[in-house]
Amino acid sequence: MNVRLYLWQRATAAVMAPLVMVHIAVIFYATRHGMSAADILSRTHGSFAWAAFYGLFVLAVSIHAAIGVRNILTEWTPLPERRVDACVVFFGLVLAVLGFRAVAAVVLW
Amino acid sequence: MTTELSVSLWRGAQHGRYETYRVPQRQSQTVLDVVTFVQRHIDPTLSYRFACRVGVCGSCAMTVNGKPRWTCRTHVAKVAGDGKLEIGPLENLPLIKDLATDMQPFFEKWRQAKGAFAPTQTRNDPIAQIKPDTPSRKAAAAAIECINCGVCYAACDTVRWNTEYLGPAALTRAWTLLNDERDGGNIARLQAIAGAGGCHACHSHQSCQELCPQALNPTAAIAALKRRTAAAYLKGEIKV
Numbered sequence: 576m577n578v579r580l581y582l583w584q585r586a587t588a589a590v591m592a593p594l595v596m597v598h599i600a601v602i603f604y605a606t607r608h609g610m611s612a613a614d615i616l617s618r619t620h621g622s623f624a625w626a627a628f629y630g631l632f633v634l635a636v637s638i639h640a641a642i643g644v645r646n647i648l649t650e651w652t653p654l655p656e657r658r659v660d661a662c663v664v665f666f667g668l669v670l671a672v673l674g675f676r677a678v679a680a681v682v683l684w
Numbered sequence: 685m686t687t688e689l690s691v692s693l694w695r696g697a698q699h700g701r702y703e704t705y706r707v708p709q710r711q712s713q714t715v716l717d718v719v720t721f722v723q724r725h726i727d728p729t730l731s732y733r734f735a736c737r738v739g740v741c742g743s744c745a746m747t748v749n750g751k752p753r754w755t756c757r758t759h760v761a762k763v764a765g766d767g768k769l770e771i772g773p774l775e776n777l778p779l780i781k782d783l784a785t786d787m788q789p790f791f792e793k794w795r796q797a798k799g800a801f802a803p804t805q806t807r808n809d810p811i812a813q814i815k816p817d818t819p820s821r822k823a824a825a826a827a828i829e830c831i832n833c834g835v836c837y838a839a840c841d842t843v844r845w846n847t848e849y850l851g852p853a854a855l856t857r858a859w860t861l862l863n864d865e866r867d868g869g870n871i872a873r874l875q876a877i878a879g880a881g882g883c884h885a886c887h888s889h890q891s892c893q894e895l896c897p898q899a900l901n902p903t904a905a906i907a908a909l910k911r912r913t914a915a916a917y918l919k920g921e922i923k924v
Contacts, residue, residue, distance in 0.1 A: 577878060579917065581910065656880075
């Protein structure tokens with residue numbers, strides 16, 4: 576890992592830390608109040624704040640996880656660097672697409 | 685105390701094997717004494733490396749009962765309570781024969797990390813006055829007592845997994861020079877250690893500081909290098 580990837584991984588970790596806390600708090604709130612999926616969706620539909628919150632979360636996770644997986648592939652497999660980079664870019668994109676799709680499902684529909 | 689040690693020594697090159705010898709146990713006996721006994725009294729073809737025998741030169745490091753140690757200062761009583769010793773070559777380095785490894789990659793990485801002092805003055809200039817209590821001088825002490833024995837390099841998981849990784853000794857040397865007020869090569873040094881095999885590859889497992897015979901802390905020096913290179917990168921002083 577070079578210094579650029581190191582900074583991206585640390586920066587995305589710093590972004591995720593408070594987001595994870597809020598995410599867990601939201602889960603506790605929803606379960607303790609016995610909210611159904613319909614109750615939750617009625618609150619999240621059309622909410623720019625929740626879209627921004629989970630959109631940022633998805634973006635940070637996609638970058639952070641991809642860099643972490645890159646380290647694992649570099650150290651534990653004989654794959655050449657270019658192939659490792661191709662694999663983790665694909666992995667990060669898959670995470671981003673799945674994540675943004677889930678955010679869209681919660682906020683838009 | 686048992687009167688005889690059962691000593692398994694690695695014999696041959698990469699595809700060798702451990703062979704067992706019986707060695708008399710003595711008081712205040714070091715692991716190097718044991719290896720020397722085998723070479724002088726049982727098998728003179730045994731190859732190993734040593735020089736000073738007093739913990740100064742860093743030549744005699746080997747793997748002793750699974751851990752890299754400086755053998756001249758490792759007492760048998762400390763590591764072989766059951767009277768058994770298994771002594772192999774240092775790991776993470778090419779094996780030449782028996783207990784002797786090729787240290788060239790270790791010193792090549794030291795060179796890659798810009799471990800050589802880059803002078804800013806000539807012999808005609810007055811001698812630099814370095815106050816011992818300044819923060820930079822205290823930080824420079826991180827590796828000033830390193831004897832380049834290779835124990836940290838052999839103990840490091842990241843070196844094992846990532847052949848490009850410069851390793852604890854080379855990086856700690858770089859940290860010491862970064863804090864040497866007389867040195868003028870810091871930008872090139874930061875550049876050299878900010879790449880793929882540089883300080884950011886370290887996982888902070890701390891095997892280096894646990895096993896360093898000089899009780900140095902390479903992990904702390906590498907952590908400081910991570911911060912210093914990150915700052916230099918953000919300021920645009922280095923590129924990757």
